[in-house]
Amino acid sequence: MSHGSFHPPQRTLMGPGPSDVSPRVLAALARPTIGHLDPAFIAMMDELKALLRHAFQTTNALTLPVSAPGSAGMETCFVNLVEPGDKVVVCRNGVFGARMVENVIRCGGVPVVADSPWGRAVDPQGLEDALRTSPGAKLVALVQAETSTGALSDVSTLVDIAHSHGCLAIVDAVTSLGGSPVMVDQWGVDAIYSGTQKCLSCTPGLAPLSFNELAAGMLRRRKTPLRSWFLDLSLVLAYWGGESTRTYHHTAPVNALYGLHEALLILREEGLEQAWARHALHHQALRQGLEAMGLALVVPAAERLPQLNAVWAPSGIDEAEVRRRLLAEYGLEIGAGLGDFAGRVWRIGLMGHSCNRRNVLLCLTALEDVLGRMGTPIERGVAVPAAAGVLDRPSQG
Numbered sequence: 001m002s003h004g005s006f007h008p009p010q011r012t013l014m015g016p017g018p019s020d021v022s023p024r025v026l027a028a029l030a031r032p033t034i035g036h037l038d039p040a041f042i043a044m045m046d047e048l049k050a051l052l053r054h055a056f057q058t059t060n061a062l063t064l065p066v067s068a069p070g071s072a073g074m075e076t077c078f079v080n081l082v083e084p085g086d087k088v089v090v091c092r093n094g095v096f097g098a099r100m101v102e103n104v105i106r107c108g109g110v111p112v113v114a115d116s117p118w119g120r121a122v123d124p125q126g127l128e129d130a131l132r133t134s135p136g137a138k139l140v141a142l143v144q145a146e147t148s149t150g151a152l153s154d155v156s157t158l159v160d161i162a163h164s165h166g167c168l169a170i171v172d173a174v175t176s177l178g179g180s181p182v183m184v185d186q187w188g189v190d191a192i193y194s195g196t197q198k199c200l201s202c203t204p205g206l207a208p209l210s211f212n213e214l215a216a217g218m219l220r221r222r223k224t225p226l227r228s229w230f231l232d233l234s235l236v237l238a239y240w241g242g243e244s245t246r247t248y249h250h251t252a253p254v255n256a257l258y259g260l261h262e263a264l265l266i267l268r269e270e271g272l273e274q275a276w277a278r279h280a281l282h283h284q285a286l287r288q289g290l291e292a293m294g295l296a297l298v299v300p301a302a303e304r305l306p307q308l309n310a311v312w313a314p315s316g317i318d319e320a321e322v323r324r325r326l327l328a329e330y331g332l333e334i335g336a337g338l339g340d341f342a343g344r345v346w347r348i349g350l351m352g353h354s355c356n357r358r359n360v361l362l363c364l365t366a367l368e369d370v371l372g373r374m375g376t377p378i379e380r381g382v383a384v385p386a387a388a389g390v391l392d393r394p395s396q397g
């Protein structure tokens with residue numbers, strides 16, 4: 001058997017992540033590896049932390065990228081803040097809320113689940129009720145952007161409710177950061193984590209994270225030792241946190257961090273508000289096109305996440321075959337449904353570098369062609385003009 005270098009096929013990534021990685025980020029990844037304690041690398045780390053604070057809209061000192069994917073960001077929050085016996089209210093409206101419940105259990109905590117229906121935002125009244133009927137909780141955990149359903153929750157309101165019951169709030173911003181407002185300080189979020197492969201359009205494998213002083217204090221006051229060595233933030237901080245001295249904790253993923261630095265620079269150059277507006281505009285264009293074709297979005301308009309569009313697959317169609325043909329014939333990846341939505345919905349991502357005019361029009365054209373040839377009764381010839389109509393509308397600003 002002969003082996004050769006791996007050359008991935010050309011794809012357009014419009015699934016739930018990863019999104020297309022910017023060529024600038026790919027170029028940064030290919031720069032020479034230097035030592036992770038090299039003064040030049042340490043200077044880059046300091047810039048990276050400043051860029052992350054900007055992306056999260058925070059001044060939190062404890063802001064850094066965990067050297068592992070979004071799931072490790074989630075786990076870092078739970079292992080550092082939950083001690084055995086702690087009650088944690090988890091808002092669950094999809095797959096990632098369910099994973100938070102798992103995390104609480106594995107930390108020895110006691111989860112109290114506030115369920116909201118799949119495809120809907122977290123219901124603030126449901127959280128209020130859970131906190132009232134189950135007093136004594138220490139933390140509330142919620143997912144801002146539920147990638148499994150495409151629902152966007154109102155973090156500001158939910159964090160206020162958590163605080164009014166004396167709880168700190170852990171927020172998952174894996175799919176929201178860079179695509180929708182994430183205002184850590186303004187909203188009073190206590191602990192937050194994200195991922196690099198969604199709206200930051202970086203390669204997968206890093207988890208930006210930020211703790212405010214209240215969360216850092218909760219960590220310092222722990223009565224029991226942390227069960228994880230790698231994710232223990234008090235140890236990680238000796239490497240990422242120090243002003244002058246850095247102590248070895250683990251070998252940082254040097255080139256991956258060059259990539260994240262570049263991705264955050266791109267976001268800063270574009271401007272946060274402009275990036276959010278771009279995601280909102282292209283979402284509206286895609287929605288108009290899909291609806292003109294006769295397809296329907298899963299989430300009610302006011303609760304939709306612009307960067308992840310969950311669409312009902314027409315009944316009777318082999319939805320997996322549609323995705324297979326899009327990939328084979330157009331090099332276009334869209335996502336399958338997860339959990340309760342498996343086999344029933346497609347998840348179309350418009351994240352970061354993938355969120356552009358070309359991709360919206362390509363997706364609509366390709367879907368129309370594939371669905372048409374599979375005999376699905378859709379309106380033909382109307383989707384692209386409908387989407388272009390949104391994109392070409394003179395801006396109001």
Ligand SMILES: Cc1ncc(COP(=O)(O)O)c(C=O)c1O
Nearest residue numbers: 069070071096145147174175195
């Ligand atoms: C909302 C949310 N949380 C957590 C994760 C886990 O991130 P990762 O796959 O990078 O571990 C994802 C990944 O899709 C996600 O969408």
